[in-house]
Amino acid sequence: MTAFTVIGHLSHSDGAFSLNDLPGSGGRMDILCRCLNASLFLSHDMRRDIICYLVLCGGPVPQKTVRFSGDLIRSLSPDERSAGALIKKALDIPVGSEFRDAAPGVSVRKGGLAQLMTEQAFAILDEKGIDIRTAEVIPEAFLLSDHLNFTDDEELLIKQCPRYSVGPACIHADHAITIVHNELDRRRHGWK
Amino acid sequence: MTAFTVIGHLSHSDGAFSLNDLPGSGGRMDILCRCLNASLFLSHDMRRDIICYLVLCGGPVPQKTVRFSGDLIRSLSPDERSAGALIKKALDIPVGSEFRDAAPGVSVRKGGLAQLMTEQAFAILDEKGIDIRTAEVIPEAFLLSDHLNFTDDEELLIKQCPRYSVGPACIHADHAITIVHNELDRRRHGWK
Numbered sequence: 001m002t003a004f005t006v007i008g009h010l011s012h013s014d015g016a017f018s019l020n021d022l023p024g025s026g027g028r029m030d031i032l033c034r035c036l037n038a039s040l041f042l043s044h045d046m047r048r049d050i051i052c053y054l055v056l057c058g059g060p061v062p063q064k065t066v067r068f069s070g071d072l073i074r075s076l077s078p079d080e081r082s083a084g085a086l087i088k089k090a091l092d093i094p095v096g097s098e099f100r101d102a103a104p105g106v107s108v109r110k111g112g113l114a115q116l117m118t119e120q121a122f123a124i125l126d127e128k129g130i131d132i133r134t135a136e137v138i139p140e141a142f143l144l145s146d147h148l149n150f151t152d153d154e155e156l157l158i159k160q161c162p163r164y165s166v167g168p169a170c171i172h173a174d175h176a177i178t179i180v181h182n183e184l185d186r187r188r189h190g191w192k
Numbered sequence: 193m194t195a196f197t198v199i200g201h202l203s204h205s206d207g208a209f210s211l212n213d214l215p216g217s218g219g220r221m222d223i224l225c226r227c228l229n230a231s232l233f234l235s236h237d238m239r240r241d242i243i244c245y246l247v248l249c250g251g252p253v254p255q256k257t258v259r260f261s262g263d264l265i266r267s268l269s270p271d272e273r274s275a276g277a278l279i280k281k282a283l284d285i286p287v288g289s290e291f292r293d294a295a296p297g298v299s300v301r302k303g304g305l306a307q308l309m310t311e312q313a314f315a316i317l318d319e320k321g322i323d324i325r326t327a328e329v330i331p332e333a334f335l336l337s338d339h340l341n342f343t344d345d346e347e348l349l350i351k352q353c354p355r356y357s358v359g360p361a362c363i364h365a366d367h368a369i370t371i372v373h374n375e376l377d378r379r380r381h382g383w384k
Contacts, residue, residue, distance in 0.1 A: 020212055023271050030271035034229075043339070043362040078364065079215050079222035080272045131383060147235070167374045168381035170235040172270065175370045182359045182371050189360035191323060 002184065003141040004177050005053040005116055006035040009148045013056040013064045015092035022084050027058035031146045033083035034174035038181070040070050041078050047181070054087065055112045063112035066090045066102075073105030113143075113154055122161045125176045129163030132183055139164070142180060144173040194376065195333040196369050197245040197308055198227040201340045205248040205256045207284035214276050219250035223338045225275035226366035230373070232262050233270050239373070246279065247304045255304035258282045258294075265297030305335075305346055314353045317368050321355030324375055331356070334372060336365040 010027035017026040022033060032054045039052035050070040057063050066087055068076075076086055090102035097115075099107040109115075116122075123139035132138065143158065150158065166179040186192070202219035209218040214225060224246045231244035242262040249255050258279055260268075268278055282294035289307075291299040301307075308314075315331035324330065335350065342350065358371040378384070 020273075022273070023269060034226075034270075037226075038367065041364055041367075043364055045362075077215060078226075081212075081214070133384070167377045168383055169373070169377040170237075171370075171373075172233060172235055175230065175233075175373075178363075178367045178370045179374050181361070181363075181367075182374075185359045185361040191360055192325070 001049050001051065001140065002138075003051040003053065003120060004035065004039045004180075005055065005113075005120070005122070005141070005143045006032055006173055007055045007113060007143070007145050007150070007154065008032045008057060009146055009151070010058040011054070011056040011146070012058050013061045013091065015088040017088065019081050019084050019088065022080060026084065028146055029084055029087065030080050031173060032056075032087065033080040034172070035144070035177060036068060036076075036083045037078050037080075038174040038177040040068065040073065040076070046070050046073065053116060055116070056091070057112060062110060064091060064095065064108055064110055065112055065116065066106065066108045067099055069105045071105070075103065113157060117157055122158060124158055124161050124163045125166065125173075125180070126163040127165050127168070127170050129165040132164045132166050132180065135164060138180070138184055138187065142177075144176060146173060193241050193243065193332065194330075195243040195245065195312060196227065196231045196372075197247065197305075197312070197314070197333070197335045198224055198365055199247045199305060199335070199337050199342070199346065200224045200249060201338055201343070202250040203246070203248040203338070204250050205253045205283065207280040209280065211273050211276050211280065214272060218276065220338055221276055221279065222272050223365060224248075224279065225272040226364070227336070227369060228260060228268075228275045228279075229270050229272075230366040230369040232260065232265065232268070238262050238265065245308060247308070248283070249304060254302060256283060256287065256300055256302055257304055257308065258298065258300045259291055261297045263297070267295065305349060309349055314350060316350055316353050316355045317358065317365075317372070318355040319357050319360070319362050321357040324356045324358050324372065327356060330372070330376055330379065334369075336368060338365060
């Protein structure tokens, strides 16, 4: 089981955004949609052993975390709008501090990174980290930021976490997830 | 300079599709939009040395090819809708058999794979190919299919082309492009 968590610093934490304008009205919700796609999709299949957490920090209500479980999810297509619709559905239900089901394989709760840090031993995907191809073991939980750097408060929370890089270029979060998957796929199948 | 060409077997060859329904009304235009994103985007920058060709085979008019040049392109954001809008704009102008500019860095012409084959020495991205990490030199022009296999006619055209695989899993075309870029980035910067 591998988990990817993505922080959406500007992403709306309620469902009042338009699927016709995910970048603007959703607060760069398009980035989170692409990260969800990269986490879960194989060609004509889903990666059943993956969990993807999206942390929505952009208000207007306090932070929420939406969890997607590859083994249970239904009604998700690869396009951004499909992912956006599922996120929107999750954000529309009333929630407390425990995960509540919003759809098969999709659940949501109040809270963000601080709570996730008490549950997972994160490795940070960061272009200044050590090369993931040289890692003896691939970590089980990765944390990524959207198009913005981690905030000072977040950096304080994660300062003890190991950092891994997928390559020398500064790339989008969803592209980094795809490269981690490639490394995992190769190791699982005995490719070097 | 590296070029990625993606065949959209069902993708509309005129601009009469809705940006609100790229998968349905566009004939899986969402796939081509993600391939364009994977080809051209770095974090907060574009890959200037890349050309991306999208081949639209889904009718209702004969096949067209839209060409995107990373060094010239403007007005492209990473979200699918932005890419879809630029493709739609290109498909809306009248064209002949020579590339005609539709927007900065975007041009379009009639014709598809057969014409491209006379201009480029393609390597095919295919899960049955040889491992790209073992390639002595990374090819300069890659050909990919969308969610469908190459047709019999296409297979006949490309039967002499070398085939490369990016890994053991059967993945989406845009994810494969991202992994090729990772291999190129690593070699360019002396990472193994």
